[in-house]
Amino acid sequence: MGKRQSWYPGHMVATQRTIRELAPYLSAFIEVIDARAPNISRHQPLQQWIGRTQLIMVMNKAELADPDATQRWLGWFKSHGVTALAISAQNPRVKIEVEKAIRRILAPPYRLAVVGVPNVGKSTLLNKMVGGHRVMTGAKPGITRGPQWIRLPGGWEWLDLPGVVTPRHSEDWRLKVLGIVPSTAEERLLLVEKIWELVVPQMPLPENWRDWGRSRGYLKTGGVLDEQRTADAIVLAFQNGKFGRVTLEEPGEG
Numbered sequence: 432m433g434k435r436q437s438w439y440p441g442h443m444v445a446t447q448r449t450i451r452e453l454a455p456y457l458s459a460f461i462e463v464i465d466a467r468a469p470n471i472s473r474h475q476p477l478q479q480w481i482g483r484t485q486l487i488m489v490m491n492k493a494e495l496a497d498p499d500a501t502q503r504w505l506g507w508f509k510s511h512g513v514t515a516l517a518i519s520a521q522n523p524r525v526k527i528e529v530e531k532a533i534r535r536i537l538a539p540p541y542r543l544a545v546v547g548v549p550n551v552g553k554s555t556l557l558n559k560m561v562g563g564h565r566v567m568t569g570a571k572p573g574i575t576r577g578p579q580w581i582r583l584p585g586g587w588e589w590l591d592l593p594g595v596v597t598p599r600h601s602e603d604w605r606l607k608v609l610g611i612v613p614s615t616a617e618e619r620l621l622l623v624e625k626i627w628e629l630v631v632p633q634m635p636l637p638e639n640w641r642d643w644g645r646s647r648g649y650l651k652t653g654g655v656l657d658e659q660r661t662a663d664a665i666v667l668a669f670q671n672g673k674f675g676r677v678t679l680e681e682p683g684e685g
């Protein structure tokens with residue numbers, strides 16, 4: 432219980448202060464969200480923290496999301512006056528796509544920072560945007576990891592800041608399914624039921640997830656199914672898109 436309440440609050444206070452202080456010097460904040468859960472993977476207070484600085488919503492891991500749902504989300508953001516784009520940070524063309532989108536709405540110099548909840552692909556995106564220019568500073572205790580500017584030709588200035596913010600609904604099963612909030616082994620035995628309900632209609636899969644585990648040979652001594660190993664494997668496979676492209680929330684749901 433205690434662990435749930437103290438989802439690194441000290442870190443959050445520091446992040447909020449850093450973001451508030453930096454906002455006036457930046458052209459835009461790039462908020463990376465998970466395209467499979469674009470609302471609950473947002474950090475709602477961010478808009479308020481950054482004041483009048485532009486917010487660009489980047490729906491990452493789009494290749495894992497339902498493409499029709501992604502279109503609905505892009506339309507929803509547009510209708511709410513929010514600049515949004517759907518990307519795959521692992522795609523080799525991502526730098527070109529993101530730069531093009533930014534050029535459309537901002538003028539140089541482009542002073543940008545990437546923020547977002549854990550595991551949405553912030554580092555992957557930043558590394559793609561700055562190529563080999565990223566300055567790695569130690570994240571170990573005792574080594575200060577402050578924000579650093581990475582200046583590139585063409586007026587691109589990326590701020591390498593430890594921009595992790597916390598998800599608001601940290602108990603939401605969807606954030607656990609996506610690996611944004613860590614799940615316990617026990618929770619994964621419940622998450623697997625939800626995943627199975629979602630993916631069975633889309634894929635040729637056995638009706639019961641346990642049969643999937645048996646077919647993979649996830650057995651303990653004596654031939655008994657290893658439920659935990661099966662559940663862990665299913666959660667991981669879902670996160671990596673092995674059970675198809677699934678979006679977990681629709682615009683306007685809540």
Ligand SMILES: Nc1nc2c(ncn2[C@@H]2O[C@H](COP(=O)(O)OP(=O)(O)OP(=O)(O)O)[C@@H](O)[C@H]2O)c(=O)[nH]1
Pocket residue numbers: 491492493494495518519520521522547548549550551552553554555556595671
């Ligand atoms: N399938 C897929 N995986 C991605 C994509 N972008 C990042 N990842 C993976 O998602 C995981 C998290 O990526 P990171 O770039 O470390 O995410 P982060 O937001 O910096 O994570 P924190 O350091 O926890 O804040 C890694 O395993 C990446 O390889 C994407 O577009 N598609």
